[in-house]
Amino acid sequence: MKRSNNRTLLWFANIGLAVICLIALFPVIMLLISSLRPSSELMRTGISLAFDWSMLNLDNYLYIFTEANIYWSWYMNSVVISAITIVLSLFFSAMVGYALAVYDFKGRNLFFTFVVFILMVPFEILMLPLFQMMIRFQLVDSYVGVILPMVVAPIAVFFFRQYALGLPVQLMDAARIDGSTEYGIYFKIMLPLMAPSLGAMAILQGLGSWNNFLWPLIVLRSNDMFTLPIGLATLLTPYGNNYDVLIAGSVMTVIPIVILFIFFQRYFVAGLTVGGVKG
Amino acid sequence: MEANRAIGTKKESSSFMKFLNSKKVVPYIFVSPFILSFVILTLYPAIRGVIMSFQSILPGQVNFVGLQNYERVFNPVFYKALSNTTIYVVLTVTILTILPIILAIMLDSKFVRLKTLFRASLFMPALASTIVAGMIFRLMFGETDTAAANQILNWLGMESVDWRFNAWSGMFLMVMLCVWRWLGVNILYFLAALQNVPAELYEAADIDGASILQKFWYVTLPFLKPVTIFVVTISIINGFRMFEESFVFWEAGSPNNIGLTVVGYIYQQGIQQNDMGFGAAIGVILMIIIFIISFIQLILTGAFKRGDQ
Numbered sequence: 001m002k003r004s005n006n007r008t009l010l011w012f013a014n015i016g017l018a019v020i021c022l023i024a025l026f027p028v029i030m031l032l033i034s035s036l037r038p039s040s041e042l043m044r045t046g047i048s049l050a051f052d053w054s055m056l057n058l059d060n061y062l063y064i065f066t067e068a069n070i071y072w073s074w075y076m077n078s079v080v081i082s083a084i085t086i087v088l089s090l091f092f093s094a095m096v097g098y099a100l101a102v103y104d105f106k107g108r109n110l111f112f113t114f115v116v117f118i119l120m121v122p123f124e125i126l127m128l129p130l131f132q133m134m135i136r137f138q139l140v141d142s143y144v145g146v147i148l149p150m151v152v153a154p155i156a157v158f159f160f161r162q163y164a165l166g167l168p169v170q171l172m173d174a175a176r177i178d179g180s181t182e183y184g185i186y187f188k189i190m191l192p193l194m195a196p197s198l199g200a201m202a203i204l205q206g207l208g209s210w211n212n213f214l215w216p217l218i219v220l221r222s223n224d225m226f227t228l229p230i231g232l233a234t235l236l237t238p239y240g241n242n243y244d245v246l247i248a249g250s251v252m253t254v255i256p257i258v259i260l261f262i263f264f265q266r267y268f269v270a271g272l273t274v275g276g277v278k279g
Numbered sequence: 280m281e282a283n284r285a286i287g288t289k290k291e292s293s294s295f296m297k298f299l300n301s302k303k304v305v306p307y308i309f310v311s312p313f314i315l316s317f318v319i320l321t322l323y324p325a326i327r328g329v330i331m332s333f334q335s336i337l338p339g340q341v342n343f344v345g346l347q348n349y350e351r352v353f354n355p356v357f358y359k360a361l362s363n364t365t366i367y368v369v370l371t372v373t374i375l376t377i378l379p380i381i382l383a384i385m386l387d388s389k390f391v392r393l394k395t396l397f398r399a400s401l402f403m404p405a406l407a408s409t410i411v412a413g414m415i416f417r418l419m420f421g422e423t424d425t426a427a428a429n430q431i432l433n434w435l436g437m438e439s440v441d442w443r444f445n446a447w448s449g450m451f452l453m454v455m456l457c458v459w460r461w462l463g464v465n466i467l468y469f470l471a472a473l474q475n476v477p478a479e480l481y482e483a484a485d486i487d488g489a490s491i492l493q494k495f496w497y498v499t500l501p502f503l504k505p506v507t508i509f510v511v512t513i514s515i516i517n518g519f520r521m522f523e524e525s526f527v528f529w530e531a532g533s534p535n536n537i538g539l540t541v542v543g544y545i546y547q548q549g550i551q552q553n554d555m556g557f558g559a560a561i562g563v564i565l566m567i568i569i570f571i572i573s574f575i576q577l578i579l580t581g582a583f584k585r586g587d588q
Contacts, residue, residue, distance in 0.1 A: 013390055016385060021400040121325055129327035182305040186309070210408070233530075265399070
């Protein structure tokens with residue numbers, strides 16, 4: 001009785017999960033196949049289950065690599081903006097998280113409460129005043145304009161603090177006796193020890209910036225300054241004839257992330273499940 | 280040699296350097312870049328946003344207009360945006376809590392093979408941006424009979440649907456897109472929480488002859504309560520902040536505003552119509568909603584802790 005019960009459960013769980021995984025992967029598979037279909041066909045039929053398999057070819061990708069210069073401008077912009085965002089936001093927030101965890105100073109608790117409080121302020125309330133600010137400082141349509149608001153990353157501060165609480169404080173005293181300055185201790189000893197948390201936050205900030213939409217949509221104005229999501233979104237019109245760039249370009253936007261995911265799965269999981277901020 | 284140099288630098292170091300390196304000062308130096316950026320890029324705009332909501336802002340002419348913006352906010356279009364957003368929140372929160380719990384328990388059971396593969400493939404959609412994911416959905420749920428969704432409906436003997444042009448199907452598209460992207464991430468939250476359930480409790484329940492459902496209800500669920508509160512809260516907050524899932528299907532405007540959200544309304548009024556005071560007023564209302572939700576979460580988690588001890 002018990003055994004047969006377990007066996008049905010086994011089949012139920014395995015098959016159920018397999019079906020759900022297939023449903024989850026189905027759009028991705030359809031994207032990959034459709035990127036090989038002629039773009040005029042794709043525009044006429046949409047992503048279709050029944051189509052002429054003999055017409056599959058690499059033309060969309062050929063077109064992107066030879067003709068679509070604008071796509072590569074978007075790609076460059078996304079890469080540069082994501083890279084700078086990662087470096088700056090990690091630099092700022094790792095220092096704070098570390099100081100909050102390691103040092104005992106006046107106002108520490110107040111400051112931490114503060115960080116938790118900022119976590120609750122939605123970016124959407126800030127965006128109009130920030131946009132006004134960018135206009136005043138003539139930062140509209142520039143990298144700086146996109147990056148600046150992303151530098152304040154309270155969620156990363158929170159994460160670094162939690163991680164730094166587990167650092168071996170005895171090392172600091174040993175280093176002090178050896179004549180190391182507090183800054184030397186941080187950059188040479190403690191920061192390297194925080195590497196796993198840096199990895200997780202680099203993924204969180206990087207993916208957030210790579211996929212960021214609303215703020216770049218507001219602050220970027222000219223076609224050659226667009227990031228990938230903004231650029232691809234401009235191709236989404238039903239009148240456009242750029243479905244080749246749209247579909248093959250989408251695939252090439254996701255592929256680097258998937259490759260990174262395969263190699264750094266642990267950091268992705270840690271990074272994306274902290275606080276559940278929108279990517 | 281090394282020692283000599285160390286002594287040399289020590290002598291050179293002024294009292295100012297010593298001051299900079301004292302344990303009293305160092306933490307503030309570590310904290311200051313963040314404080315600076317926070318004050319300029321978060322605190323100031325937040326206060327400014329509240330002030331703007333009481334202003335009429337025209338190029339070169341800013342006037343205080345009292346509560347006029349707020350009086351204008353409560354109009355049929357805003358109610359439409361708010362009700363769309365609320366329906367979206369209720370649907371996504373329900374689906375993105377119940378489904379991940381069930382799937383996490385299935386993934387956690389000792390019967391399931393290929394766990395890593397299942398987990399990775401469920402997590403994969405979270406890597407795609409809403410724009411790319413939405414583009415796929417838009418092309419799959421096209422109006423033509425040749426698009427994947429309508430093909431399936433036709434095969435089942437049903438009529439094709441104009442997915443992007445009905446209120447119910449528009450909502451369906453936005454909810455599906457969100458569920459598809461976030462399912463895997465939420466599963467991970469519940470999977471992590473399931474590791475905290477002591478195996479002895481299940482054994483004890485087995486000895487008492489508890490059924491699977493009883494074990495789920497009396498053993499598993501209580502341990503999932505904190506993470507459930509957390510997931511529900513962030514899902515509600517992210518739901519109220521929703522914009523892209525709507526933009527990707529209809530860009531700036533949907534037929535009869537079937538896809539208009541609160542943030543979409545801020546974008547439409549504040550950026551496209553350049554009515555920043557009005558947009559800021561909508562933003563303040565959104566912030567109040569989010570603060571209330573966060574506050575309720577704090578009460579719930581706090582109450583939970585007290586009950587636990």
